[in-house]
Amino acid sequence: MSYVAPTPVVRRPWWQRLLRNPWFWVLFALVLISAACLIHTYVVVHADTEIEQNGQKGVIPGITNQSLKLGLHYAWPTAAVWSAIFICVDRFRTRHLHVWFLCFCWGACVATWVSMHLNTWMAGMLSVAGGVDPASGAGPAVYSAPFVEESCKAFVLFALAVATGRRMTSVVQTVSAAGLSAIGFAFVENIMYYARADNYARVTASAGDPKQALMELVLLRGVYTSFGHPLFTSMTGIGLALGLRSRSRLVRIFAPTTGFVMAVVGHMLFNGFSSVLPMQALKKLWFVALGVVASVVVFIVIRTVREGKMIRHRLGDYVKAGWLPASDADTLSALRRRQWATLVAVSQGPRRWWRTLEFLRVGTDLAYLRDAVVRGLDDDPGPRQIQLINRMNVLRPMAVTVARGAKLSKPRLPNILRRRRNRPVNHELQWAPPQA
Incomplete structure (x- = not known):
């Protein structure tokens, strides 16, 4: 199936994007x-x-x-x-x-x-x-x-x-x-x-x-x-x-x-x-507190598993419509595949790693937006959905989007540290074609 083609986006310089970002001013303040x-x-x-205590002053x-x-x-x-x-x-x-x-x-x-x-x-x-x-x-x-x-x-x-x-x-x-x-x-x-x-x-x-x-x-x-x-x-x-x-x-x-x-x-x-309470009683209550902490941890683990299933189902709606490839739902819905895609991107360079993180974030935002639509929490998501899908398609060639079968890249030295190899020179005569 084909998915939505990326629309050309004109990106401003980084410093202009930084000054236009409201988060920059929030963090600065x-x-x-x-x-x-x-x-x-x-x-x-x-x-x-x-x-001053009992009429006596002190420091x-x-x-x-x-x-x-x-x-x-x-x-x-x-x-x-x-x-x-x-x-x-x-x-x-x-x-x-x-x-x-x-x-x-x-x-x-x-x-x-x-x-x-x-x-x-x-x-x-x-x-x-x-x-x-x-x-x-x-x-x-x-x-x-x-x-x-x-x-x-x-x-x-x-x-x-x-x-x-x-x-x-x-x-x-x-x-x-x-x-x-x-x-x-x-x-x-x-x-x-x-x-x-x-x-x-x-x-x-x-x-x-x-x-x-x-x-x-x-x-x-x-x-x-x-x-x-x-x-x-x-x-x-x-x-x-x-x-x-x-x-x-x-x-x-x-x-x-x-x-x-x-x-x-x-x-x-x-x-x-x-x-x-004395220390002996507090030791018994400490184990009770650990039980409460364990309950919260179990609750968070269950919610994390449900979040992954939700992302798969919501992105699957776009896959069925032909707007996204099936690999997006597969990669973004499992933590281990997201982490593997990130690790592969790290081996391919900082820019690819950063684009991969942005791709994962945008895809997750799209899944949560779709979930809000299904729940009836968002009334007019059309422009936002199109914006997120287009952004994912723009990032697709620059990020690691398929985790299954992806392999780590061998480490490469920077261009400055690489040795220049002498290429063999072809001494044969090269005749130009006759001009018409």
């Missing part, structure tokens, strides 16, 4: 805002704090640069591992570097800055007396901090849903974005917790060995309970995706709300049990 938030957070935690020293560097040293491995996990979760969406960066940067910089000030304000409203951080008491940790922190982390999810419209309808996509926002938040929070513990142990003689106290906290927050923030925010992401994929207005309202409430309640229970 986010970088500036994030830098301002990080600088102000550093000023707040680094400055000395004056306190609590701020966190030193040495402690902050040590906190960063122990916090980044946890953030790197969990970020890689959540990026791998959304394997059906390729070349979404800007979304991944947006979510992580929001959680690490903006969400932590906003929650720090809101937690302090709400702790003051609850009239809680504490140490340096008024939000460090048991009351704010249970009643105010979960609501504030989950609201700040989930804000970027709802903003993306409003900005991208129907394109953000996959559960694995929203879970990936939610997890990156949460792990960014936990990354900066762990830095401050580790630095505060090290700083306190250094200035307090009764605290014992500073390194031992810090390592206990690193194992607790960076290993044993590192799944906390991603787990809670993922519940909001699951509820948001289920609401976006539903035609019922009632489900669209209650599904995200239920997911957010579950995230807040789970966060409250986590903080509450950690504050009041």
